Amino acid sequence: MSKRPVTSIDVARRAGVSQSAVSRAFSEKASISDETRTRVLDAAAALNYRPNRIPSIMLSGRxxxxxxxxxxxxxxxxxxxxxxxxxxxxxxxxxxxxxxxxxxxxxxxxxxxxxxxxxxxxxxxxxxxxxxxxxxxxxxxxxxxxxxxxxxxxxxxxxxxxNRASGARAARVMAAAGVTRPLWLAGPPRNAASRERRRGFFDGFAALSGGARVTELQGDDTYDSGFSVIRDALARGLRPDGLFCSNDLMACGALDALRDHADLSCPRDVVVIGYDNIPQGAWNAYQLTTFDQxxxxxxxxxxxxxxxxxxxxxxxxxxxxxxxxxxxxxxxxxxxxxxxx
Amino acid sequence: MSKRPVTSIDVARRAGVSQSAVSRAFSEKASISDETRTRVLDAAAALNYRPNRIPSIMLSGRxxxxxxxxxxxxxxxxxxxxxxxxxxxxxxxxxxxxxxxxxxxxxxxxxxxxxxxxxxxxxxxxxxxxxxxxxxxxxxxxxxxxxxxxxxxxxxxxxxxxNRASGARAARVMAAAGVTRPLWLAGPPRNAASRERRRGFFDGFAALSGGARVTELQGDDTYDSGFSVIRDALARGLRPDGLFCSNDLMACGALDALRDHADLSCPRDVVVIGYDNIPQGAWNAYQLTTFDQxxxxxxxxxxxxxxxxxxxxxxxxxxxxxxxxxxxxxxxxxxxxxxxx
Structure with a gap:
């Protein structure tokens, strides 16, 4: 490994050609004879030379x-x-x-x-x-x-x-499954996508005749928040029968909280929908219905x-x-x- | 948004200084009077100029x-x-x-x-x-x-x-838990770290007096391979009581295969150890013992x-x-x- 990088000048000298011929040899579109290109590439290989992008960045600004x-x-x-x-x-x-x-x-x-x-x-x-x-x-x-x-x-x-249309679709899927006590688990308030999913879900239930009232809980887009928020809500006696989580990580946490609960089972008592289609949602412990972005x-x-x-x-x-x-x-x-x- | 990027020449002209003063103003170590630096930075802010690293890459090769x-x-x-x-x-x-x-x-x-x-x-x-x-x-x-x-x-x-010492440690942990039918779930053969973990695990059991013989199965470092290889092994009647997986993804898959099995439960009948300490291993569905790299x-x-x-x-x-x-x-x-x- 030499300390000084090999330059196109070194290659030109070894190949017995001009420096610009070296540059042309490395550009697919440039006009150059096959013979010259072969000489340059042989010299470059012998010297372990690699073309340098930096000068062209200087010149083109790209x-x-x-x-x-x-x-x-x-x-x-x-x-x-x-x-x-x-x-x-x-x-x-x-x-x-x-x-x-x-x-x-x-x-x-x-x-x-x-x-x-x-x-x-x-x-x-x-x-x-x-x-x-x-x-x-x-x-x-x-x-x-x-x-x-x-x-x-x-x-x-x-x-x-x-996001909004997907939220409305989640409401329709839940209504079709007979959900009457829907719960929305939100991402952080500053998450614009989460706000849109919420709006679609709420509007979706409101638009359905006899639309159920949606309960809302606050998460932070992590597995841990999904687990602890739902575990605590169940401990307080909340009994949702449909749970739409703003992302899959929270939905996996929510499913684990449900799994720990003696009297509730998914999907028998609660249906759960997430968002993102992360690989973990397909794992056998979760088998999560979700929106693939x-x-x-x-x-x-x-x-x-x-x-x-x-x-x-x-x-x-x-x-x-x-x-x-x-x-x-x-x-x-x-x-x-x-x-x- | 202008099409031509603002250069140090534009800044120098506006600030009424030389181009090299502009460069010095943006270098923390360079010698320059406070007054000149302030003039340069004000002109730069007015023009929305950002210093350019590319020329110095050309000069220094770094x-x-x-x-x-x-x-x-x-x-x-x-x-x-x-x-x-x-x-x-x-x-x-x-x-x-x-x-x-x-x-x-x-x-x-x-x-x-x-x-x-x-x-x-x-x-x-x-x-x-x-x-x-x-x-x-x-x-x-x-x-x-x-x-x-x-x-x-x-x-x-x-x-x-x-990796090798950790493999041996996994063997000792399992022996202490009373494991007599250990199973090694390998990563792809070309994975050097997996080969070392295997060697430590096998040597570890061999070194223990009355060391148990280790069964070996082949995975590919994915969740799916952990799930299907262990599910199939259990279906064939294999009954390991200790399972060391070359990484956590396969261990999560193995735990899900065990969860689906009517007669086996972790940790009661089988103990499981992974490698990597991925966040999912800490999820409540898994609670996986593992090596944190x-x-x-x-x-x-x-x-x-x-x-x-x-x-x-x-x-x-x-x-x-x-x-x-x-x-x-x-x-x-x-x-x-x-x-x-």
Missing amino acids: SGMIGVVVGGLSNPFYAGALVHLTTSLRKAGLQVMLVHIDDALMLDAALDQLAAYRVDAIITALAVGTRETAKALNDLAIPAICFNSGITGPGISTILSN RTDALVDAALAILAAVLGGTERASSHTRIIEATLVVRRSTERGAAPSP | SGMIGVVVGGLSNPFYAGALVHLTTSLRKAGLQVMLVHIDDALMLDAALDQLAAYRVDAIITALAVGTRETAKALNDLAIPAICFNSGITGPGISTILSN RTDALVDAALAILAAVLGGTERASSHTRIIEATLVVRRSTERGAAPSP
Whole structure:
């Protein structure tokens, strides 16, 4: 391992060609004879040379890097979405500069770094979009694409799951299963997607003739909150017969609280619906009915917006795409099914 | 949002200073009067200018970017490790260029990209290290740090959990719980960490006087394989009373297979131990005894090696650090505990 990186000048000297011939040899579109290309590639292999993107970033102002800002990878939904996004960006010839932030207050510093590396755009899957996030993205003057957030502004595009319609659909599924004492377990109040799911669920029950009144409890999108909030509610004597949780992690916690309860069983006494379709919801202990946000469609939409924005004419434009979630029916809402073990 | 990025020349012109004064104003260590710095920062704020790292990458050959190559984010252990690593690298002033690969064959192309962006080092948490991986990293002449892999070579450092000692410890825990029919559920054969855990577990039982003979079954590190392999084994009449799984995902699957079985209960009839301490193992449905690899210690070790390697004198050196895993005891091995619900 040499300390000084091998440069295109070294390769040019060894191959007996000009430096620009080296650059052309590594560009698929460039015009160069097969013989010269072979000489360059042989010399490069002998010297273990790899082409350098940095000079072209200097010249073009285009880095080919996309800043991806995530905040909740402990939720398997976000980890899965990150895999999809990273893989798709690579296929589009783009690199991912990853920033993980636990706290919206850290966002400013993170965005400064991304700007310093001249990322071409920012994609954020932060579960929570605050006014500060919106302002920071606005100030940055780099196109941004946000998933499931309420952040808006020039140059900021948004991709949403159809949260409200899904909430209404959850109400209809429950009504059809005979639910009369529905309960909504909310995510944090600042979670815009959770607020929309709530609204759809409440409106859905209100719209049904003889619509039941929905009880509301507050969670924080974690398994632990789903478990403890439902365990405590049952201990207080609350007896819901239908439970719509703002995400799957809380629904898994709620199912475990129900499992521990001597007199209640899912789906016999309570049906449960989540949101996200995380792998754990399909585990045999849970078999959770849920809404699949269709990560592939969310990511495809992001790539399409990115192509339009980076195409050059639409840098400051704002796009909104709504992706329809799919209901995945499993044991937790199947009244005819055997109770969970 | 302007199409042309604001440059340091624009800022210099507005502030009435030289371009080099602008650069000094943004460098904490540079010598510059308070008055000039204030003028520059005011002009920068008015123009929404952000300093550009790219020219300094050109000059120094140091990008401040670390290539992080991951391959199994559907395992919550890797997602958690990535969060820790990304956060710690940021604190050290480094950026993460993330590459996700599903297939070792894709590694070569990924490494070419990382080299083109002149990453200062590569950290890989690929569960699987093949001979091709080792060769590709070797050829690259960029320092690499690998987690739990069997990859070696000049400039390649390795950080390992003490897999073999943990395997032996699992055997002792089981023997103390009275296990006489132990079963080992292996990860994929190419998983070096799994092979070491196996060896420790087998040696551990062999070393105990009257050591029981260990039955071996083959999984693939997924929940589904843990569930189906154990379900099928029980259906064939196999009756282990102790089950050591090469990772927690398979152990959760195994626990669900046991839960479905009419005559067997964990921990009453079978004790179960996993590896990784993923969040799901602590969920109430599982309460899995496991080995915590101590992601914080693994990441600290990586950062220490990185500092030595990037310090300049040790670029081609190879380090090995072994981090002792901690046993986390939960219900799945507590014979005195109530059976799982």
